[in-house]
Amino acid sequence: MIVCHCQHITDRDIHAAIDWMRASDPGVVITPGRIYRALGKQAECGGCVKLFVQEMRSNDNLAVPVELRALRAQSASGKS
Numbered sequence: 498m499i500v501c502h503c504q505h506i507t508d509r510d511i512h513a514a515i516d517w518m519r520a521s522d523p524g525v526v527i528t529p530g531r532i533y534r535a536l537g538k539q540a541e542c543g544g545c546v547k548l549f550v551q552e553m554r555s556n557d558n559l560a561v562p563v564e565l566r567a568l569r570a571q572s573a574s575g576k577s
């Protein structure tokens with residue numbers, strides 16, 4: 498399914514980019530902009546944002562793994 502008509506990005510492209518980014522860096526915060534850059538493209542009209550984000554949220558690899566969450570808060574409070 499085409500999600501972004503301006504750049505011809507499909508739902509499969511989005512999921513492949515998310516999976517690749519998560520495998521490359523478990524702590525990366527994945528944003529639509531990073532997905533565009535990973536695919537070598539750039540958003541144009543922005544009309545796809547709602548569907549684009551909806552598609553991102555359906556991917557189990559979108560969230561930072563539980564064991565890597567709140568590391569900043571822990572390091573600031575001195576916990577390890």
Ligand code: FES
Pocket residue numbers: 500501502503504540541542543544545546
């Ligand atoms: S439809 Fe995605 S930027 Fe235009």
